[in-house]
Amino acid sequence: MDSTPLLFLSAAVFIAGTLQAATGIGFGLIGGPALLTQVAASDALITSGLLSAGIAIILIPKLRRQIAWPDLKRLCLGGLAGLPLGAAVFALAGGVALKAGAAMMVLFAFSMLFIPIKTGTGPAPKTGLAVGFISGVLAVGLSMPGPVAAAYMMREGHQKAAVRATILAFFLPSYAAALSLQIFLSREIETDWSIALWLAPGTLAGIVIGQLLSSRLSEHAFRLALQIVLAATIVSLLFSAIGDIAP
Numbered sequence: 001m002d003s004t005p006l007l008f009l010s011a012a013v014f015i016a017g018t019l020q021a022a023t024g025i026g027f028g029l030i031g032g033p034a035l036l037t038q039v040a041a042s043d044a045l046i047t048s049g050l051l052s053a054g055i056a057i058i059l060i061p062k063l064r065r066q067i068a069w070p071d072l073k074r075l076c077l078g079g080l081a082g083l084p085l086g087a088a089v090f091a092l093a094g095g096v097a098l099k100a101g102a103a104m105m106v107l108f109a110f111s112m113l114f115i116p117i118k119t120g121t122g123p124a125p126k127t128g129l130a131v132g133f134i135s136g137v138l139a140v141g142l143s144m145p146g147p148v149a150a151a152y153m154m155r156e157g158h159q160k161a162a163v164r165a166t167i168l169a170f171f172l173p174s175y176a177a178a179l180s181l182q183i184f185l186s187r188e189i190e191t192d193w194s195i196a197l198w199l200a201p202g203t204l205a206g207i208v209i210g211q212l213l214s215s216r217l218s219e220h221a222f223r224l225a226l227q228i229v230l231a232a233t234i235v236s237l238l239f240s241a242i243g244d245i246a247p
Contacts, residue, residue, distance in 0.1 A: 005038045009195075010202035013051060017206020020055050020146075022213040023225055024164035027052040027203075028144035029106065029233040033099070035195075037240050041098055042186040043195055045090065046179065048143040050196045051203045053175035056168045058207060066165035068158060071128055075149055075170050078132020079139060080177070086140030087181045093141065099241035102142045103234050105134070110230040112151035113223065127152070135170070139178040145171065147230060160222040164214065 012034035019026025028048055035044035093101065131152040139145035146167050153163045183191070217225065 006198060009034055009038055009199055013199045014202040014206045014209075017051070017055060017203040018210040018213065019206075019225070019229055020052065020168075021059060021207045021210025022164075022217060023150075023160075023210075023222060023229070024167035025146035025150045025226070026229055027055060028142070028146060029229055030236075031203075032143055033102070033233060033236050033240060036099060039192065039195060042090075042182070043192050045098075045143040046182050046186070046191060047195045047199065049139075049175045049179045049182065051199060052143065052171055053179070054200070055203065055207055056171040056175070059168055059211075060165075060172065063161075063165035063168060066161045067169050068153070068162045068166045071153060071156070071158070072166050072169055074125055074128030075132040075135060075166075076173055078129040078134075079136030079145065079170070079174055080132075081129075082133040082136025082138075083140055083177055083181065086137040086142075086178070087185060089137065089141030090182055091185045096241050096244045098142060099237045099244070102138075102144060103237040103241065105138055105142070105144070106147055106230050106233050106237065109147035109151040110227065110234065112148070112155055113227055113230070135174065136177075139174040140181050143175075143178065143182075145174040145178070150226060151230075154223060154226065160217065160219055163222075 013027070013031045016027040016029070016031035016034075019030065031051065032044060032048040035048055038044075039047070089098075089101065131148055135145040135149045138148065149170060150163055150167050153166060158166070
């Protein structure tokens with residue numbers, strides 16, 4: 001990989017890894033779009049999935065006691081149902097469509113954060129399954145299963161520790177299934193596996209910094225961080241998609 005794209009992508013995955021380690025989401029929102037601007041769409045999605053799964057594998061052993069297991073179960077069941085549609089999106093959509101689709105889904109997640117937090121009621125099983133379905137589609141189609149799920153859990157009134165741990169735990173089955181389908185669907189396309197290796201150091205550095213920041217984030221700062229990340233991602237995806245179709 002050339003030095004200029006490598007430096008740009010290393011900086012992007014460092015920031016993305018920091019956010020994901022600190023909040024539970026961030027890699028697919030920043031690392032994924034950055035990769036889409038520099039490498040082929042299939043390589044970008046597979047690389048983003050590999051690095052995100054690596055972050056979850058590293059962090060989950062330390063966070064397993066904070067996982068909201070009922071919500072995780074609903075997200076996983078819904079996500080399983082969404083995998084076929086996500087596979088179709090991955091197989092049929094081009095780069096512009098992927099970026100536009102990602103922007104719409106992130107906008108939906110962003111708007112969810114402004115819905116008043118539920119109080120005095122239990123979790124909504126059907127809503128959790130629906131959110132899981134959307135996340136399953138996004139996991140395969142865009143390597144972005146976290147944003148909608150995280151926004152849903154915040155709206156349900158979960159504290160940041162539970163949101164972070166549950167979303168990272170959700171990534172393990174999501175990315176395992178998504179990567180399997182993505183690799184199968186792109187088996188006739190030459191995949192550049194070295195991209196993930198080149199970007200691993202920046203991702204690991206981000207994990208270290210994100211862990212340090214996580215304990216210092218208040219509940220208000222955590223919610224604000226999610227809003228900023230989602231808003232910035234919408235803008236970057238739309239500009240990138242417009243750049244692809246501009247003459």
